Amino acid sequence: MDVLHSTSPDQIPSLTATDLRSRFLIEDLFLQDQVRAVYSHQDRVVLAGAVPASGPVTLPTFPELRAEHFFERREGGIINVGGVGTVTVDGETYALKHASCLYIGRGARDVTFASDDDGEPARFYLFSAPAHTTYPTTLVEAGNGTVRELGDQATSNRRTLNQYIHENGVRSCQIVMGVTTLHPGSMWNTMPAHTHDRRMEAYLYFDLPEDARVVHLMGEPKETRHLLAANQQAVISPSWSIHSGVGTASYSFVWAMAGENQSFDDMDAVAITELL
Template sequence: METRYATSPEELPLLDTAGLRRRFLLEDVFRPGEVTATYSHQDRVVIVGVQPGPEGLDLPTFPELRSEFFLQRREAGVVNVGASGTIVADGVTHELAHGGCLYLGRGTREVRFVSGDEGDARFYLFSAPAHADHPTTAVAPGEGNRRELGDQSTSNRRTLNQYIHENGVRSCQVVMGVTTLHDGSMWNTLPAHTHDRRMEAYLYFDLPEDARVVHLMGERQETRHLVMANEQAVISPSWSIHSGVGTRAYSFVWAMAGENQAFDDMDPADITDLH
C-alpha cells in the first residue's frame, strides 16, 4: 500500500509538475492480476484498483490499516470500469457490468473479485472509515439517480448517475457515482467548485489511448493542472477546485468522503475567477 500525505494550499505553488503528480495523481491504478492500494490522509480514504483474471483475486487487508480484514472499520464503493465481472461478498455473488456500482458495508469479511468471459474486469474501489453498518447493495449501470447537466453549446453536456448518496444507496460517508460526457462535449464539473467539508477523487475512464484529460486543481487564484490518461485517478483535497477538459469525450467515477453527504454542498468557482 502506498501512502499519500495531506497537502496544504500553501505548499502547492512550491511544487513542480513531478511534485504535483507524486502528491495527487495515481498513474498505475490497474495492474493485471494484482490489487493496488493507496492510503490518502485526505479524510483517511483508501483507493484500490483490482484487475482479476477468471481465477479471481481477494481483497486483502494491509498492515497500515491495523485491521483483521479490510472492511472491519470501513465501507467501500466499487465501480467496474472494465468488462463484466462478479464480486463475491461474504458468499453472495453480485454481477457487475461495465459502469455498475456495488456498495460494500462495514463488517463485510470476505470480498473476491472475478473477471467474466468477456475479458478483464477492472474494479475501482473507494473506501472510507465507517461508524455504522449498511447493507451491501448493487446498482446496475444507469439505474442511479440520473441527472442531465450542461449544454452542448458550452461543450459540457453530460449525464450524471448518483449511486451511493443520501437519497439512494445508504452509506456512512461515501458518496459515489459516474458521469458520462456526451459526444462532442469535453468539460466536466463546470463551473469548477470546492467543498470544504469533503475531499473528492476522480477516476477517468473510457478515454481513448491517444486522448488526455487536462485536470484543473488548486486554489481558484493559484490553479495548477495535471495531464491525465485513461484509468488514472486524482486526489482532490477539500480546498482544491476540481474540473477538467478532455481531447475526447470520456466518463469518470467521482467519489467523496467527509463531513456530510449533501451533493450540492459546494462553492462554485466561475471560470472568470480562475487564475
C-alpha cells in the same frame, strides 16, 4: 499499499509538475492479477484497483490499516470500469457490468473479484472511507441510479450524471459516489468549477481513448495548477482544491467523496472568470 500524506495549499506554488503528479495523481492503479491500493490522509480514504485477469483475486487485509479484515472499520463503493465481472462478499456473488456499482458495508470479511472473460477482464475501482455503522451491501446496475442531465452542448459540457451512493439513494456512512458520462462532442466536466470544504473528492477517468488525455485543473481558485490524466488514472482532490477538467476526447469519470456531509449540492462554485 502506498501512503500519500496531506498537502497544504500554500505548498502548491513551489511544486514542480513531477511533485504534483506524485502527490495527487495515481497513474498505475490497475495491475494484472493484483489489488493495488493507495491510502490517502485526505479523510483517510483508500483507492484501490483490482484486475482479475487469469483468475479470481482477493481483497487483502493491508497491514497499514491495522485491522483484522479490510472492512472491519470501513465501507466502500466499487465501480467496474472494465469487462463484465463479479464481486463475492462473504459468500454472496454480485454481477457487475461496465459502470455498475456495488456498495459494501462495514463488517464484510471476505471479498473476491473475478472476471467473466479473461480476455476482457473486469477492472474494479474501490473507493473506501472509515465507517461508524453498517449499511447493507447493495448492487446498482449501470443507469439505475438517480440520473441527472447537466450542462449544455453549446458550452461543450453536456453530461449525464448517475448518482449511486448518496443521501437519496444507496445509504452509506459518508461516501457519496457515482459516474458522469460526457456526451459526444462535449469535453468539459464540472464547469463552473467548485470546492467543498466539507468533503474531499477523487476522480477516476475512464472510457478515454488511449491517445487522449484529460487536463485536470486543481489548486486554490487563485492559484490553479493542472495535471494531465490518461485513461483509468485517478486524481485525489483535497477539500480546498477545485476539480474540473477538459479532455481531448469525450470520456466518463467516477466521482467519489467522503467527509463532513453527504449533500451532493453542498459546493462553493467558482466562476471561470475568477480562476487564476
